[in-house]
Amino acid sequence: QKEVEQNSGPLSVPEGAIASLNCTYSDRGSQSFFWYRQYSGKSPELIMFIYSNGDKEDGRFTAQLNKASQYVSLLIRDSQPSDSATYLCAVNQGGKLIFGQGTELSVKP
Amino acid sequence: DADVTQTPRNRITKTGKRIMLECSQTKGHDRMYWYRQDPGLGLRLIYYSFDVKDINKGEISDGYSVSRQAQAKFSLSLESAIPNQTALYFCATSDLGQYQETQYFGPGTRLLVL
Numbered sequence: 001q002k003e004v005e006q007n008s009g010p011l012s013v014p015e016g017a018i019a020s021l022n023c024t025y026s027d028r029g030s031q032s033f034f035w036y037r038q039y040s041g042k043s044p045e046l047i048m049f050i051y052s053n054g055d056k057e058d059g060r061f062t063a064q065l066n067k068a069s070q071y072v073s074l075l076i077r078d079s080q081p082s083d084s085a086t087y088l089c090a091v092n093q094g095g096k097l098i099f100g101q102g103t104e105l106s107v108k109p
Numbered sequence: 110d111a112d113v114t115q116t117p118r119n120r121i122t123k124t125g126k127r128i129m130l131e132c133s134q135t136k137g138h139d140r141m142y143w144y145r146q147d148p149g150l151g152l153r154l155i156y157y158s159f160d161v162k163d164i165n166k167g168e169i170s171d172g173y174s175v176s177r178q179a180q181a182k183f184s185l186s187l188e189s190a191i192p193n194q195t196a197l198y199f200c201a202t203s204d205l206g207q208y209q210e211t212q213y214f215g216p217g218t219r220l221l222v223l
Contacts, residue, residue, distance in 0.1 A: 008149060032210060043199055043214035044152070088151060092210045095140070095159065096167070101151035 003027060004091050006100035014108050019076040021103050023089030026070070033065060033072045034090040034097065044088055048074070079107045112136045113215035115200050121221045122190050130185045130218050132200030140203045141183040142212065143167075143175060145196040152199065158183055190222045 004025050013019045025033075032051040036044035050056045050063040050072065062075040072091075076083055086104050090097040113134045122128050132141065139160045144152040144167075154167030156175040164175060172194060176184045187194055197219050201212040 034211070043217050045214070046211050049211060090212075095210060096142075096154060096157060097210065097212055098154075099144075099152040101149060 002100070003093075003098045004089055004100040006087075006089050006103045008101055009104040010106050011103055012106045012108060013079050015079060015081060017079050017107075019079045019083065019105055019107070021074040021076075021087050021089075021105065023072045023074075023100055024070055025072070025089075025091045025098075027091065027093055028067075028070065030091045030093060032092040033063070034092070035061075035063060035072075035074045036088040036090060036099075038086045038088060038102065040085075047087075076105075079105075081107045081109050083107050113200060113202055113213055115198075115215040115218050117218060118216065119219045121223065123223050124191055126190050128187050128190055128220075130187075130198055130200075130220070132183045132185070132215055134181050134200075134202045134213075134215075136202050136204070136213060137180075138202040138204045138213075139180065141177070142201040142203070143173075143183065143185045144199045144201065145169065145194075146199060146217075147196050155185065155198075187220075187222075190220075192222045195220060195222045 034049045035047045038044040048063045050065045056063045060077045064073045086102040088102045089100040116131045142157045143155040158177045174186045200215040203212045
């Protein structure tokens with residue numbers, strides 16, 4: 001079992017819809033969780049981090065964490081074509097980030 | 110100027126050659142990392158360093174070595190390059206917070222080993 005798992009996609013949503021990206025992790029001791037966005041050929045950039053159970057909102061983005069289920073998700077409301085990218089989930093383990101393989105999101109106009 | 114820079118940005122080399130990828134940062138962070146990215150495999154950690162005197166192997170260190178010359182500089186070497194080391198390589202830095210371990214990535218080096 002991979003330490004951090006994501007559906008590779010591609011996930012296709014129409015413009016204006018909600019995109020839901022999911023991630024599971026295996027280490028119950030993990031304390032902080034990150035979502036990065038990566039455009040094709042570019043470096044990853046941080047969207048959000050979360051460390052408490054529940055929801056954390058930042059503009060159109062909401063991160064959700066459920067430590068009991070070892071599950072973290074990212075919701076993107078009012079999806080735009082410019083949101084089309086690969087989204088990487090990462091989990092902090094002892095100061096290192098362990099990344100999932102990424103989910104490719106395509107937002108269709 | 111970019112906070113995390115990588116040189117070269119693109120490199121083509123031949124099997125058996127030794128090459129070095131360099132990373133410099135102006136963020137003043139103690140922690141630095143080297144990753145490689147292959148299609149469908151996400152980012153995999155090669156080596157990391159929490160300070161100048163600290164070097165640690167990551168998930169896929171075989172075939173690679175590193176040098177932390179200063180707080181701001183962290184170099185990755187391929188002693189004898191092989192074709193399956195063809196990948197996109199990223200350097201990253203971070204600073205320690207209570208929960209937040211945000212990593213900041215350089216622009217990447219695209220390496221092709223023939």
